[in-house]
Amino acid sequence: DVKVTQSSRYLVKRTGEKVFLECVQDMDHENMFWYRQDPGLGLRLIYFSYDVKMKEKGDIPEGYSVSREKKERFSLILESASTNQTSMYLCASSLMAGLSSYNSPLHFGNGTRLTVT
Amino acid sequence: QQQVKQSPQSLIVQKGGISIINCAYENTAFDYFPWYQQFPGKGPALLIAIRPDVSEKKEGRFTISFNKSAKQFSLHIMDSQPGDSATYFCAASINGGSYIPTFGRGTSLIVHP
Numbered sequence: 001d002v003k004v005t006q007s008s009r010y011l012v013k014r015t016g017e018k019v020f021l022e023c024v025q026d027m028d029h030e031n032m033f034w035y036r037q038d039p040g041l042g043l044r045l046i047y048f049s050y051d052v053k054m055k056e057k058g059d060i061p062e063g064y065s066v067s068r069e070k071k072e073r074f075s076l077i078l079e080s081a082s083t084n085q086t087s088m089y090l091c092a093s094s095l096m097a098g099l100s101s102y103n104s105p106l107h108f109g110n111g112t113r114l115t116v117t
Numbered sequence: 118q119q120q121v122k123q124s125p126q127s128l129i130v131q132k133g134g135i136s137i138i139n140c141a142y143e144n145t146a147f148d149y150f151p152w153y154q155q156f157p158g159k160g161p162a163l164l165i166a167i168r169p170d171v172s173e174k175k176e177g178r179f180t181i182s183f184n185k186s187a188k189q190f191s192l193h194i195m196d197s198q199p200g201d202s203a204t205y206f207c208a209a210s211i212n213g214g215s216y217i218p219t220f221g222r223g224t225s226l227i228v229h230p
């Protein structure tokens with residue numbers, strides 16, 4: 001069974017702090033994603049990566065960066081946290097691109113609820 | 118611009134009733150339509166999915182109905198149970214192309230005992 005583990009369940013940070021959200025998957029998946037979930041707005045893609053050291057912007061990349069130094073680990077970085085980044089952050093992984101979508105659903109972690117004060 | 122529009126945003130159903138969640142899409146290139154279920158405190162998980170070459174797919178009490186000409190698909194939960202209370206997301210993607218699903222905004226379902 002695929003397991004996507006997010007290092008923190010809850011996180012409270014101050015405005016202006018640099019914040020690291022960590023995600024690890026154990027199924028050798030090529031693709032990894034960071035989403036933000038807000039009530040009424042659903043799941044919005046921040047960044048994704050289809051290979052080590054590769055990254056692509058999603059729909060809302062402003063204020064965020066990512067790092068993927070190892071295949072199993074994908075980090076989301078808030079360079080200078082702001083109150084409007086208070087949200088639930090979800091990491092996900094899936095099998096490599098090019099395969100049938102039918103065989104590569106997204107597997108999500110349980111989320112990190114970040115509060116910026 | 119929402120490529121996948123989901124409704125309603127919230128839904129309250131009595132135990133034993135039918136829950137219906139609707140989604141509409143605009144991109145005719147979409148050819149894979151999964152539904153994800155998210156329980157409180159958990160991440161979303163794939164519930165059921167359909168390809169456009171069939172009009173209906175059923176798994177237990179969960180059924181996807183698909184109308185290609187109308188560019189609409191819906192999730193029906195028969196005999197809804199309190200344990201079905203969750204947030205449901207529809208999604209659409211292009212098989213073999215972009216592997217990133219486009220999600221609807223979600224429906225919060227509450228099933229009262």
